[in-house]
Amino acid sequence: MSLTIFDLPVEMINEIVEELDTFSRFHLQKVSKTFRNIVDRLKPSFKTLDFYINTDNSINLIFDKFSVVTYRKEGNSCSLVYKNHKKSIVGVDHIEIALGDLARALKNPKLQLERIGLFSATEFSNFLKKCLNSQIYVKKLVLKTHKIDEIPRILTIFQPGTLEYIEFRNEPKTRKNLLKIVNLEQMKRARNLKFLELGVKIRVSNGNRFKIYKKEFDVEDIVRLRDFLLTTAHFKSCLLTARQFNLPQIETILRSDKCLTFTINRTQLIIEKV
Incomplete structure (x- = not known):
């Protein structure tokens, strides 16, 4: 034998x-x-993972920033390129293969990632939730999706309390969209939030207040931050610091809402819920 x-x-x-x-x-x-x-x-051999669906519909799965797997559609086949090796799989969809490999990487029960980046206009949260047996341990999440409804579904994939930093590369722009995410436990327990389109990083100093530092806040920034504060049950106040504030415009915006009070000088603005 x-x-x-x-x-x-x-x-x-x-x-x-x-x-x-x-x-x-x-x-x-x-x-x-x-x-x-x-x-x-x-124990998994990688500490960071990035998943990109690119504008040409090719896909990159990147481990520790340097180990790159590329998936492409070629006729009725899926081509995989890793280092100098290329493999073709006939009769399969390249997105399905890439998502399967992504799910396989995340299913390891010993996985503890420092960072994960998900960049896609394609819905894949439901696919991942079906594949995963439990929530993922990740410290830092960077997320960009053109489908705003994907954000709350993606966030629920991660263990609350392990996510210390959440960065959104595109920002929900309405109260309705904000409301879907700000009351999730993953958001409440994160120590740092960043909204890239707003151009600011939100630092959570304690359980009730967040702080934002920016060179200049325009009217649209203040409206978005007001909406963010009003739609979350977790945060009670925020402190904004800038080189200078446009006092008349800001006062007009904030005085229109009786649920808020504010204190302002040339360089600092404190907004609090009543």
């Missing part, structure tokens, strides 16, 4: 698999359930 790799001591098999890079482990997981269980028992 011929021997197989599984006749080796478990410790030796683990040492062999530990030497494989992340993408090679992916391929090994697809071979059999036994190999999948072996890989899942090991």
